[in-house]
Amino acid sequence: MTDGVRATDRDGAPPPFAMAGGVVRRDGREVLSGVDLRVEAGDVLAVLGPNGAGKSTLVKALLGLVPLAAGRTEIFGEPPARFRGWQRVGYVPQRLPMGGGVPSTVREVVASGRTARRSRWLPALVTDRAADRAAVDRALAAVGLAGRARDSAHLLSGGQQQRVLIARALAGEPDVFVMDEPTAGVDAASQAALAATLRGLADAGRTVVLVAHELGPLEPLITRTVELEHGRVARESAPSRTGSTTGSRTGSAA
Numbered sequence: 001m002t003d004g005v006r007a008t009d010r011d012g013a014p015p016p017f018a019m020a021g022g023v024v025r026r027d028g029r030e031v032l033s034g035v036d037l038r039v040e041a042g043d044v045l046a047v048l049g050p051n052g053a054g055k056s057t058l059v060k061a062l063l064g065l066v067p068l069a070a071g072r073t074e075i076f077g078e079p080p081a082r083f084r085g086w087q088r089v090g091y092v093p094q095r096l097p098m099g100g101g102v103p104s105t106v107r108e109v110v111a112s113g114r115t116a117r118r119s120r121w122l123p124a125l126v127t128d129r130a131a132d133r134a135a136v137d138r139a140l141a142a143v144g145l146a147g148r149a150r151d152s153a154h155l156l157s158g159g160q161q162q163r164v165l166i167a168r169a170l171a172g173e174p175d176v177f178v179m180d181e182p183t184a185g186v187d188a189a190s191q192a193a194l195a196a197t198l199r200g201l202a203d204a205g206r207t208v209v210l211v212a213h214e215l216g217p218l219e220p221l222i223t224r225t226v227e228l229e230h231g232r233v234a235r236e237s238a239p240s241r242t243g244s245t246t247g248s249r250t251g252s253a254a
C-alpha cells in the first residue's frame with residue numbers, strides 16, 4: 001500500500017474511512033498530529049485514550065465535521081466535501097444537539113435519522129413512509145425506548161438521550177456507525193443492551209467506529225483498537241472477534 005487514502009479492499013471497493021497524515025488545529029494548537037487510519041468494512045474499531053487525547057476530534061475529522069489543516073481523509077473513497085452517500089453513515093454524537101428552541105419528541109429525533117435516505121426533491125411514497133415508520137419502531141425498540149416515543153427528548157436523562165441518538169443512527173440503517181462515547185452516562189443495563197445491539201450490527205457485517213474511555217461490556221465485540229495520546233496514535237491492537245488480544249504494536253497506524 002503506497003497511499004493510506006487511495007488503496008481499496010480485496011473487492012476493489014474503497015474502505016469506509018481512510019485518513020493519511022491527518023492534522024487538526026484548534027485555537028492554533030495541534031490536537032491531531034499526523035494520524036494515519038484505515039477503517040475496513042466490517043471492523044468494529046474502538047478509539048481509546050485519555051481525556052483530551054483527540055478521540056472526538058478524530059471521529060469528527062473522519063466525518064468531515066472538522067477540517068484537516070494537513071493530510072487527507074476519505075469516506076468510501078471520496079473527500080468528505082464531495083461525499084454524497086450520507087445514508088451509508090450513522091453518527092452518534094456525544095450529546096443531543098439543542099435545536100432552535102423547538103422541543104422534539106423522541107420519535108421525531110429518531111425519525112430524523114431517515115432524512116438522508118429520502119430524496120430532497122420528490123415527496124415520499126406511501127411505501128417509503130411505511131418503511132420509515134417500521135425502521136423508527138425497530139430502532140426505538142432496540143434501545144428500549146418504545147414507551148417514551150412521545151416524550152420530549154430534551155427532558156430525558158443523559159443516558160436516555162444517548163439511547164435516543166443511538167436509535168436515530170439505527171433508524172437510518174447505515175452501513176457504518178460512528179459512535180462518540182455511546183456508553184458515557186449510560187447505566188449497566190443499557191450498556192448491556194447496547195452491547196447486544198452492536199453484536200447484531202457486527203454479525204450483519206456493519207462497520208462500527210466507537211470512542212470509549214472504558215469498553216466494559218462492549219469489549220468482546222471489538223475487533224481492533226486504536227489508542228490516542230496527545231493527538232497521535234500511540235498504540236494499535238487487533239483483538240480477535242472474541243475479544244482476546246492477538247497482537248499490539250507501538251507506533252503510527254498504517
Ligand SMILES: Nc1ncnc2c1ncn2[C@@H]1O[C@H](COP(=O)(O)OP(=O)(O)OP(=O)(O)O)[C@@H](O)[C@H]1O
Pocket residue numbers: 026027031049050051052053054055056057058
Ligand atoms: N472546539 C474546540 N475549540 C478548541 N479546542 C478544542 C475544541 N474541541 C476540542 N478541543 C481541544 O482538542 C483537544 C482534543 O479534544 P477531544 O474532545 O478530541 O479529546 P477526547 O479525547 O475526545 O477527550 P474526551 O475523552 O474528554 O472527550 C483537547 O485539548 C480539547 O480541549
